[in-house]
Amino acid sequence: MSQVLTFYAQTCSKHIFSSNRSFGSCRDLPVLDAHLHWNYMPSTKSIQIAYRAAQTSEGWIAWGINPTGTGMVGSQAIVAFRGSNGSMTAYPTSITSYNPxxxxxxxxxxxxxxxxEYAKGQMTIFAVVGQLATGTSVNHVWQAGRSVSDNIPQGHGTSGPNIQSMATVDFLSG
Structure with missing residues (x-):
């Protein structure tokens, strides 16, 4: 069992990104085979993030911050998927209900x-976030779905890991 835990503990710190991107901090997230990487930029109080998760080319991923609560509703997210033209699409979206x-x-x-980007069975979202009104400690959420139809991500699972995908992260202290 300790070998398995050691393997997972090293997952994010050993990852090599394309295009010489590098991140000084990372966290392996507890569900959905997901990882959050970041650089906190004190001069602008913003955070350069890379959120990556295992996913098929037909699915989608999302990562977001909930500035007012701890769950999905109220989150401000970035969603990514492979569009109908074959290229990756990513954009911000507000989660205002349980059926967004x-x-x-x-x-x-x-x-x-x-x-x-999509490579080797993983989707990755890159973005610069902030300055955040809540400071460096935030409630964040992440999600994955199996399908996209007409360039619109479809629903995700409503049990197990899909409803456990939330935590708090402090971008300053890790």
Whole structure:
């Protein structure tokens, strides 16, 4: 058992990103085979993030911050998927209900440099987030779904890991 835990504990710190991207901090997330990498930039109080998760080319992933609560509803997210033209699509979206449209929308905080990639069975979202009104400690959520139809991510599972995908992270202290 300790060998398994050691393997997972090293997953995010050993990852090598394409295009010479590097991140000074990371956390293996407890469910959905997901990982969050970041660089906190004190001069702008913003965070450069890479959220990556195991996924098929037909599925989608999302990562977000909930500035007002701890769950999915109220989250400000970035969703990514392979579009019908074959290229990766990523954009911000607000989660306002348990049946969100996942359409592009503005967020309550600044987000820029959004991009995504798919390689070796993983999707990755890249973005710069902030300055955050809540400081460096935030409630974050992450999600994955199995399908996209007409360039719209479809629903995700409603039990097990899909409803456990939330935590708190402090971008300053890790």
């Amino acid at each position: 449209s996942l359409q592009p929308s503005s967020l309550s905080f600044q987000v820029s440099n959004i991009s995504a």
